[in-house]
Amino acid sequence: MIGSAHLAGVVGARLVAASGITIPHIDYTAILPELILLGGMLLLLAAAALSPRPLPTEAYATATVGLATASLVTSLVLWRDVTDRGPLTTVAHSIDVDGFALFFLVTISCILVVAPMLGAGYLRRERISGPEYYVLALISGSGAMFMASANDLVLVFLGLEILSIPLYVLAGLDHRREASGEAAMKYFVLGAFSSAIFVYGIALTYGATGSTNLAEIGAFLARNVVTSDGVLIGGLGLLLVGFAFKVAAVPFHMWTPDVYQGAPTPATGFMAAMAKAGGFAALLRVFVSTFPSLRSSWQPVVFVLAALTLLVGAVVAVVQSDVKRMLSYSSINHAGFVLLGLQAATARGVAGSLYYVFTYGLVVLGSFAVVSLVGGSGEDRHDLARFRGLGRRQPVIATAFAVLLLAQAGAPFTTGFFAKLYVVEAAAAAHSYLLAAIAMGSAAIAAFFYLRVVFLMFSDAGAAAPAGEGATARAVEAARPAGIEPAGAAGGSWVPEPSGAVATMVAPVTRSAAADARSVSSGVVALDVSGEPPVATSPWILAGLGICVAVTVVFGVWPQPLVEFAHQATLLF
């Protein structure tokens, strides 16, 4: 058996040698994190296909968390090897596992650890069974990992597609909702469009430099002073467009709010975290380490992109009344901050961007998880009014959300503060004072809509009238599962004062409905409710949220280790 395999190997090698092609050596340990994700993904698929009964979504979640943890550990072990012995290069120099790549491998693994925890409860509630969510997340994560460690534009493209295609499907995962399908279609059409532009950019760059390998392109550019080659500059511009689309930089952002809003909420959080991680990994590597000599060309463009991204993201988010959509615009604003580090194009700037991507990834996952909880079954409760009084109804969830929102606003003692501080500082150090000022201005605008939600959550429920009409409907909805028709509530609005008698009539009914819901649902705990339908939490999502909040606060108070990690990562470029 072994002998024949050996023979086949020898014959194969001969054949290859005869045809003049050498199969590149592959160092499997260098790509072990990706292999773990992909192999595990296949196992998940096989298990789903072979098991006689449908497995519960939590089983898949557990497996995914395990796989992601394994890949996290592997990445950290590789990090130690790389710091000791220098970067690993494999598959004919098209993969370069260096400190920079490993920082993203760790980031992506962390996202993959948390995302299943935050998604499982939602999938159960929306009755989306099967392993799809997890399988797609794993593929997408491996794609992002390939992007991070790619040292060849073709591999960057492959990684980009491996990252994106599962995301298209994830956006449309909830085929019962029309919005989900629309999001998938929009994302897919625009994503494919931008991919085509990106590939054309690669082709032009290849033509101008003679290679798709980043190291060789870098060497070519170091040898030849080409600042006026239209083909090269055009290719560079198209590459930038491809990346800018992926990370949702203005004006290539227009898909973002629609897709984020339409996609199933946990998928939105995952998308925001993962696409930014993968996109920025490749963007930073290609532009800062491969095209530094063309900096005078791309830096002004990135300047404009960053400024627009910062301002449009913040300004349009202000006028949103749908929290999910607001967070989508806010993610655009965050992308602008990360671009700040790229525009600076210094080691400090890149380190700042890395820190930002890591911390934002966990913050955004947690934020959208809370939105998915409050959004309730069928995702029709995303407007601001639903968050009113959440602090009293769901103190734990509301506090977690408040911490995450404050982190997004850049409040001290959260990672968001240091993230913003580092990139703005890097921009200022690189003399991009105008951009630093724009960034701070946009942060001030952004603080408004984050704090508005925090304020709403901790202000008294039902204090303002606009919630009135909706509240009636909600009371009806809440009562329905238990088979009780709150006849008294149907007529009048029950939160404002005039019909106080009706309110007292309905309140016990609603509460008993909640109690019934609690006894009916197994494994899902329905918490207390007064005026709003129950927000169903599960240990899974609480654990996931706990991780997000803990990381946000711990590294917000003590950023040193993470800063050091990011800094080392840029040193080991």
Place this chain on the structure above:
Amino acid sequence: MSVHASWYLTLAALLFTIGAVGLLVRRNVLVMFMCIELMLNAANLTFVTFARALNDIGGQVAVFFVLVVAAAEVVVGLGIIVAIFRRKVGATADDAHLLKG
């Protein structure tokens, strides 16, 4: 008689532009999708042309990757399109505008 490489490149650029414009003006999602394929193939033509001009096999190899990715995209894309437009027969891309603002 040999055709100069720049002609191929010009042709590729033209194809790419036609694809892009087609995407903008056509309402049928399938046709829009075909336009994207056109753009990808324009990129492929560019790859091949440069590979030939540079006498480098790398560009031709890249074409295979692009083709494979395009195929994968088609699979997923058609799946998504079918999933959406199953409920609305004869719908165009413009009929999906639930999400906006």
Place this chain on the structure above:
Amino acid sequence: MIHAAFLIPLFPLVGFAVLAPFGRKLGNPLAGWIATLLVAASFVVTVLVFVALFRIAPAHRSVTEPWFDWISVDRLRVGAGLLVDPLSLTMASFVTGVSALIHLYSIGYMRHDEQFPKFFTYLNLFVFSMLMLVLADNFVLSFLGWEGVGVCSYFLIAFWFDRAEAASAGKKAMIFNRIGDAGFLLGIFLVFERTGSVQYTTVFARLGHVGTPSLVAIALLLFLGAVGKSAQIPLFPWLADAMAGPTPVSALIHAATMVTAGVYLMCRINPVLHLAPDAAHVIAWVGVATAFVGATSACAQDDIKKVLAYSTVSQLGYMFLAAGSGAYVAAIFLMLTHAFYKALLFLGAGSVIHAMDEDQDIKNMGGLAKLMPITGVTFLVGWLSIAGVPPFSGFWSKGDVLQNAWAVTPALWAIGAVTAALTAYYMGREYFLVFQGQRRWVEARPEASHGPEHGESYTARGLHPHDPTWHMSVPLVVLAALAVLGGLVNLPFHPSLVFLERWLSPVVGATLLQHHFSAGAEWLFALVDAALAILGVAVAAALWRKSSDRPALEPRFLSMAWWVDAAEDRLVARTGEALASFTATVVESRVVDGAVNGVASLVRTTGERLRRVQSGYVRSYALGLTAGVVVLLAYLLVRVGS
């Protein structure tokens, strides 16, 4: 064993961490016992570390115990670490020791208070902060402790926050301290700017490269911090008001430990003061002036605790006099003995206040010595110590300060000596009014008595003054013993007896101004000191033993503490209020709000316009994308072409 130093602040921190969430459940008295035992444990560790440090050769008695990098931004590197040296350990040992005793006392004193656990939570947090202040190896960490003690002081002064007077006293303490803190912060900034470090040892090693004007500025800015924290002219009025807090707080924070932080800081930066003699002179003169103003003010107070408060101001003035004269050992010596006898006096006062059913007016007391023998005797010891009657501890420490002041200039000595006599006098006045003479409380007590805060609740029922429970008596006796014997740590007779000086010499030896007087001169100083003390005692006895009503000796000018508080209120507070109301009504509502609202509506309208671009049609998004590509490429290619 020195590595165990981290346990010293850790124990009280643990106490705080346990009591803050669970204090209420642990209840009374368990919460108090936990707090007390943890501080006592901290004291034990301090003693062990002390012994360990003692075993090291004197030249190496400065050990830095780094923990972790706390803040690291660019050039600024702030570590969290402890500096274990004779100075910090001396401070730490008396802070933990006196704190442990006062914790014990508080278990008795606060036993009827509903907020009993909260009180101990704050006390533990205070002890932790104070220890961080003292043990920190850099300015920033010290500042953290500095602010921590300030906050705890605020919490504890305003502990009975439902009393308007306590609440406003808390605020006042906070505000006066903030003024000083600003100076401290600016001082730290300047230190960092000039030396590139905030770590004590590094900073002191680099002082050679710093110009004298900068050194003077650093010293004076840090001194401003000390002025606020240690209640010196002109920032002393808060300390008298701080007496609104529970008496153990007055004893611990506003007499024995926190207020001495400023003196500690001056001793810590002795290398700076050495190189900036002008600043040192300012410190000495401010110190002696405060000593005099405090002592005179104390002569005319009727509140048993306010006498002690002004006395504390005065004694702190002495310490600054010593530090400004370069006599750091004398400053620490006085601080140490002062901690013993002033804590003793405050705790005695607390015992009296308890016995008098919360009345604090000494004019309403009298003849308590027979009824409260323990309190009476220990208070007597405290009085004689602070008065400087030989052989009590105050005699030795104050004598040391005055000698060193003479060496700088006899004028400083003269004012100091007069103040010493005044000290003996006003404390004598208090002793006689409280413990001797007629029992003014036996008679039917006035319905509306003195003091706005306590006057309202008196009934005609009689009082039965008696000594307190053992929790309160034990600290009194221990502190009395220390007040008697405290002088032993630094006796001037023979070089082998100046333990404290030799112990501290690794820290201050290089900068200590050595004034060696002849044996004759030393005896002369001692005789003059003793004579002044006895004079003060005798005058007090003559005047106040029999009478309690001598308005001529209590002019309003002195009872109002030289009108300093009133003047500051007029000049600073009123002006500030006027400015604030102008800002609030004109600047805030018109200019600021206008600008903010303008920007907000601009953002809103822009946002509304921009969101319309987001039409929902995928093809229009593709168009936007394409337009972006075209503009981007056009820009790049035009640049290439040109």
